Amino acid sequence: DVKVTQSSRYLVKRTGEKVFLECVQDMDHENMFWYRQDPGLGLRLIYFSYDVKMKEKGDIPEGYSVSREKKERFSLILESASTNQTSMYLCASKRTGLASGNTIYFGEGSWLTVV
Amino acid sequence: DQQVKQNSPSLSVQEGRISILNCDYTNSMFDYFLWYKKYPAEGPTFLISISSIKDKNEDGRFTVFLNKSAKHLSLHIVPSQPGDSAVYFCAASPNFGNEKLTFGTGTRLTIIP
Numbered sequence A: 001d002v003k004v005t006q007s008s009r010y011l012v013k014r015t016g017e018k019v020f021l022e023c024v025q026d027m028d029h030e031n032m033f034w035y036r037q038d039p040g041l042g043l044r045l046i047y048f049s050y051d052v053k054m055k056e057k058g059d060i061p062e063g064y065s066v067s068r069e070k071k072e073r074f075s076l077i078l079e080s081a082s083t084n085q086t087s088m089y090l091c092a093s094k095r096t097g098l099a100s101g102n103t104i105y106f107g108e109g110s111w112l113t114v115v
Numbered sequence B: 001d002q003q004v005k006q007n008s009p010s011l012s013v014q015e016g017r018i019s020i021l022n023c024d025y026t027n028s029m030f031d032y033f034l035w036y037k038k039y040p041a042e043g044p045t046f047l048i049s050i051s052s053i054k055d056k057n058e059d060g061r062f063t064v065f066l067n068k069s070a071k072h073l074s075l076h077i078v079p080s081q082p083g084d085s086a087v088y089f090c091a092a093s094p095n096f097g098n099e100k101l102t103f104g105t106g107t108r109l110t111i112i113p
Helices: none
Strands: A005-008 A010-013 A019-025 A031-038 A042-050 A062-072 A073-078 A087-092 A110-114 B010-014 B019-025 B030-036 B045-051 B056-059 B063-068 B070-076 B086-093 B107-112
Touching: A005 A010, A005 A087, A010 B019, A019 A031, A019 A062, A019 A087, A019 A110, A019 B010, A031 A062, A031 A073, A042 A073, A042 B086, A073 A087, A073 B070, A110 B019, A110 B107, B019 B030, B019 B107, B045 B056, B070 B107
Parallel strands: A010 A110, B010 B107
Antiparallel strands: A005 A019, A019 A073, A031 A042, A031 A087, A062 A073, A087 A110, B019 B070, B030 B045, B030 B086, B056 B063, B063 B070, B086 B107
16 A cells, blocks of 8 residues: 655644755655645645656745655755745646656645744 | 535435535536545545546436536435545546546535434
8 A cells, every 4th residue: 555654643733933844655656745724725736747856846835945855755845934825735646658647646744833 | 716616515424314525627628527425534535537528427315417508517415324424525637537636626415313
Protein backbone atom coordinates (compact mmCIF):
# COMPACT_ATOMS: atom_id res chain seq x y z
CA ASP A 1 0.00 0.00 0.00
CA VAL A 2 1.10 3.52 -0.76
CA LYS A 3 1.92 5.50 2.29
CA VAL A 4 2.17 9.28 2.34
CA THR A 5 3.27 10.54 5.72
CA GLN A 6 2.96 14.08 6.95
CA SER A 7 5.17 14.50 9.97
CA SER A 8 3.13 17.13 11.79
CA ARG A 9 -0.60 16.61 12.25
CA TYR A 10 -1.32 19.71 14.34
CA LEU A 11 0.70 22.91 14.55
CA VAL A 12 0.13 26.32 16.08
CA LYS A 13 2.44 29.07 14.86
CA ARG A 14 2.69 32.80 15.35
CA THR A 15 2.24 35.39 12.61
CA GLY A 16 5.54 36.02 10.87
CA GLU A 17 7.11 32.68 11.80
CA LYS A 18 8.71 30.49 9.16
CA VAL A 19 6.87 27.18 8.95
CA PHE A 20 7.98 23.89 7.43
CA LEU A 21 5.53 21.11 6.57
CA GLU A 22 7.23 17.85 5.71
CA CYS A 23 5.91 15.01 3.60
CA VAL A 24 7.42 11.63 2.76
CA GLN A 25 6.11 8.94 0.40
CA ASP A 26 7.36 5.38 0.25
CA MET A 27 6.29 4.27 -3.23
CA ASP A 28 8.96 5.89 -5.39
CA HIS A 29 6.39 8.21 -7.01
CA GLU A 30 7.73 10.86 -9.32
CA ASN A 31 5.01 13.42 -8.61
CA MET A 32 4.24 15.08 -5.32
CA PHE A 33 1.69 17.75 -4.47
CA TRP A 34 0.67 20.17 -1.76
CA TYR A 35 -3.00 21.12 -1.44
CA ARG A 36 -4.88 23.09 1.14
CA GLN A 37 -8.46 22.40 2.12
CA ASP A 38 -10.76 25.18 3.29
CA PRO A 39 -14.52 25.06 3.95
CA GLY A 40 -16.48 25.97 0.85
CA LEU A 41 -13.36 26.10 -1.31
CA GLY A 42 -12.50 22.42 -1.65
CA LEU A 43 -8.94 21.32 -2.31
CA ARG A 44 -6.73 23.88 -3.97
CA LEU A 45 -3.33 23.08 -5.42
CA ILE A 46 -0.45 25.13 -3.99
CA TYR A 47 2.59 23.57 -5.68
CA PHE A 48 3.57 20.32 -7.25
CA SER A 49 6.80 18.64 -8.22
CA TYR A 50 7.26 16.13 -11.06
CA ASP A 51 10.87 15.27 -10.28
CA VAL A 52 13.65 15.95 -7.82
CA LYS A 53 14.49 19.66 -7.69
CA MET A 54 11.64 20.41 -10.11
CA LYS A 55 8.58 22.37 -9.07
CA GLU A 56 5.62 24.03 -10.64
CA LYS A 57 3.14 26.53 -9.24
CA GLY A 58 -0.39 25.44 -8.65
CA ASP A 59 -3.43 27.66 -8.35
CA ILE A 60 -2.54 29.46 -5.11
CA PRO A 61 1.27 29.61 -4.70
CA GLU A 62 1.47 33.07 -3.16
CA GLY A 63 3.06 33.04 0.28
CA TYR A 64 4.44 29.53 -0.16
CA SER A 65 7.55 27.86 -1.46
CA VAL A 66 8.57 24.21 -1.77
CA SER A 67 11.66 22.06 -1.70
CA ARG A 68 12.27 18.64 -3.23
CA GLU A 69 15.85 17.56 -2.66
CA LYS A 70 15.05 13.84 -2.58
CA LYS A 71 12.47 11.89 -4.52
CA GLU A 72 10.59 10.70 -1.48
CA ARG A 73 10.40 14.04 0.35
CA PHE A 74 8.46 17.20 -0.50
CA SER A 75 8.45 20.15 1.87
CA LEU A 76 6.08 23.10 1.96
CA ILE A 77 7.48 26.32 3.39
CA LEU A 78 5.57 29.31 4.64
CA GLU A 79 8.22 32.03 4.66
CA SER A 80 6.25 34.33 6.95
CA ALA A 81 3.07 32.76 8.25
CA SER A 82 -0.11 34.82 8.20
CA THR A 83 -3.52 34.17 9.73
CA ASN A 84 -5.09 33.56 6.31
CA GLN A 85 -2.81 30.54 5.98
CA THR A 86 -4.64 28.81 8.79
CA SER A 87 -5.88 25.68 7.02
CA MET A 88 -5.61 21.95 6.55
CA TYR A 89 -2.66 21.08 4.33
CA LEU A 90 -2.65 17.85 2.35
CA CYS A 91 0.37 16.27 0.73
CA ALA A 92 -0.12 13.78 -2.08
CA SER A 93 1.89 11.67 -4.48
CA LYS A 94 1.30 9.94 -7.81
CA ARG A 95 3.24 7.82 -10.24
CA THR A 96 3.76 9.26 -13.73
CA GLY A 97 2.18 7.53 -16.65
CA LEU A 98 -1.02 5.98 -17.85
CA ALA A 99 -0.63 2.73 -15.93
CA SER A 100 -1.61 4.32 -12.68
CA GLY A 101 -4.23 6.57 -14.20
CA ASN A 102 -4.78 9.70 -12.25
CA THR A 103 -4.94 8.17 -8.81
CA ILE A 104 -3.41 10.53 -6.31
CA TYR A 105 -2.63 9.20 -2.86
CA PHE A 106 -3.04 11.63 0.01
CA GLY A 107 -1.49 11.90 3.42
CA GLU A 108 -3.62 12.38 6.51
CA GLY A 109 -3.25 16.14 6.53
CA SER A 110 -1.61 18.78 8.70
CA TRP A 111 -3.78 21.22 10.59
CA LEU A 112 -2.02 24.57 10.82
CA THR A 113 -3.30 27.40 12.97
CA VAL A 114 -1.57 30.78 12.70
CA VAL A 115 -2.25 33.11 15.60
CA ASP B 1 -12.87 30.94 -11.07
CA GLN B 2 -14.19 27.60 -9.89
CA GLN B 3 -13.84 25.20 -12.82
CA VAL B 4 -15.31 22.25 -10.94
CA LYS B 5 -18.42 22.95 -8.91
CA GLN B 6 -20.38 20.95 -6.41
CA ASN B 7 -23.40 23.09 -5.75
CA SER B 8 -24.76 21.11 -2.82
CA PRO B 9 -22.57 21.62 0.24
CA SER B 10 -24.48 18.95 2.13
CA LEU B 11 -26.89 16.08 1.59
CA SER B 12 -28.76 13.82 3.99
CA VAL B 13 -30.06 10.42 2.90
CA GLN B 14 -31.85 7.61 4.71
CA GLU B 15 -29.87 4.41 5.14
CA GLY B 16 -30.67 1.95 2.35
CA ARG B 17 -31.81 4.64 -0.09
CA ILE B 18 -29.88 6.02 -3.05
CA SER B 19 -27.45 8.92 -2.60
CA ILE B 20 -26.85 11.12 -5.63
CA LEU B 21 -24.00 13.60 -5.58
CA ASN B 22 -23.63 16.06 -8.43
CA CYS B 23 -20.72 17.85 -10.01
CA ASP B 24 -20.54 20.40 -12.84
CA TYR B 25 -17.49 21.62 -14.70
CA THR B 26 -16.82 24.52 -17.03
CA ASN B 27 -13.54 23.61 -18.72
CA SER B 28 -14.29 21.73 -21.94
CA MET B 29 -10.72 20.42 -21.95
CA PHE B 30 -11.45 18.18 -18.96
CA ASP B 31 -11.45 14.62 -20.13
CA TYR B 32 -11.03 12.45 -17.05
CA PHE B 33 -13.02 12.63 -13.85
CA LEU B 34 -12.63 11.13 -10.40
CA TRP B 35 -14.46 10.99 -7.10
CA TYR B 36 -12.69 11.06 -3.75
CA LYS B 37 -14.10 10.41 -0.30
CA LYS B 38 -12.81 12.10 2.84
CA TYR B 39 -13.44 11.34 6.49
CA PRO B 40 -12.69 14.01 9.12
CA ALA B 41 -9.02 14.26 10.09
CA GLU B 42 -8.00 11.92 7.25
CA GLY B 43 -6.74 12.47 3.73
CA PRO B 44 -9.06 11.89 0.76
CA THR B 45 -9.14 8.41 -0.73
CA PHE B 46 -9.85 7.51 -4.33
CA LEU B 47 -13.31 6.09 -4.98
CA ILE B 48 -14.08 5.79 -8.68
CA SER B 49 -13.17 7.41 -11.99
CA ILE B 50 -14.52 7.80 -15.50
CA SER B 51 -13.03 8.75 -18.84
CA SER B 52 -14.93 10.88 -21.33
CA ILE B 53 -15.12 8.00 -23.77
CA LYS B 54 -17.62 6.40 -21.40
CA ASP B 55 -20.85 7.66 -19.92
CA LYS B 56 -21.05 5.25 -17.02
CA ASN B 57 -18.69 3.35 -14.75
CA GLU B 58 -19.69 0.99 -11.96
CA ASP B 59 -17.83 -0.38 -8.98
CA GLY B 60 -19.97 -2.26 -6.50
CA ARG B 61 -22.41 0.14 -4.84
CA PHE B 62 -20.86 3.13 -6.62
CA THR B 63 -21.72 4.30 -10.12
CA VAL B 64 -20.49 7.44 -11.83
CA PHE B 65 -22.40 8.93 -14.75
CA LEU B 66 -20.95 11.45 -17.17
CA ASN B 67 -22.96 13.77 -19.42
CA LYS B 68 -20.27 15.47 -21.45
CA SER B 69 -22.62 17.73 -23.43
CA ALA B 70 -24.02 19.11 -20.17
CA LYS B 71 -20.59 19.13 -18.50
CA HIS B 72 -22.11 17.25 -15.61
CA LEU B 73 -21.26 14.13 -13.67
CA SER B 74 -22.93 12.40 -10.79
CA LEU B 75 -22.05 9.74 -8.25
CA HIS B 76 -24.75 7.28 -7.23
CA ILE B 77 -24.39 5.21 -4.07
CA VAL B 78 -26.91 2.46 -3.60
CA PRO B 79 -27.79 1.25 -1.09
CA SER B 80 -26.40 3.99 1.16
CA GLN B 81 -24.75 2.82 4.37
CA PRO B 82 -23.75 4.71 7.55
CA GLY B 83 -20.08 4.30 6.66
CA ASP B 84 -20.70 6.36 3.52
CA SER B 85 -21.08 9.48 5.66
CA ALA B 86 -18.15 11.62 4.54
CA VAL B 87 -17.23 14.56 2.34
CA TYR B 88 -17.11 13.69 -1.36
CA PHE B 89 -14.97 15.62 -3.82
CA CYS B 90 -15.15 15.37 -7.56
CA ALA B 91 -11.99 16.11 -9.53
CA ALA B 92 -11.09 16.57 -13.18
CA SER B 93 -8.06 16.63 -15.43
CA PRO B 94 -7.49 17.46 -19.11
CA ASN B 95 -6.48 13.92 -19.92
CA PHE B 96 -5.91 10.51 -18.52
CA GLY B 97 -2.46 10.49 -16.92
CA ASN B 98 -2.26 14.25 -16.48
CA GLU B 99 -0.52 14.99 -13.23
CA LYS B 100 -2.73 17.87 -12.09
CA LEU B 101 -6.25 17.51 -10.79
CA THR B 102 -8.75 20.29 -10.23
CA PHE B 103 -11.05 19.56 -7.31
CA GLY B 104 -14.56 20.67 -6.56
CA THR B 105 -15.68 22.24 -3.29
CA GLY B 106 -17.03 19.02 -1.80
CA THR B 107 -20.41 17.70 -0.63
CA ARG B 108 -20.89 16.45 2.91
CA LEU B 109 -23.04 13.32 2.80
CA THR B 110 -24.80 12.21 5.97
CA ILE B 111 -26.52 8.82 6.04
CA ILE B 112 -29.35 8.71 8.55
CA PRO B 113 -29.78 5.29 10.22
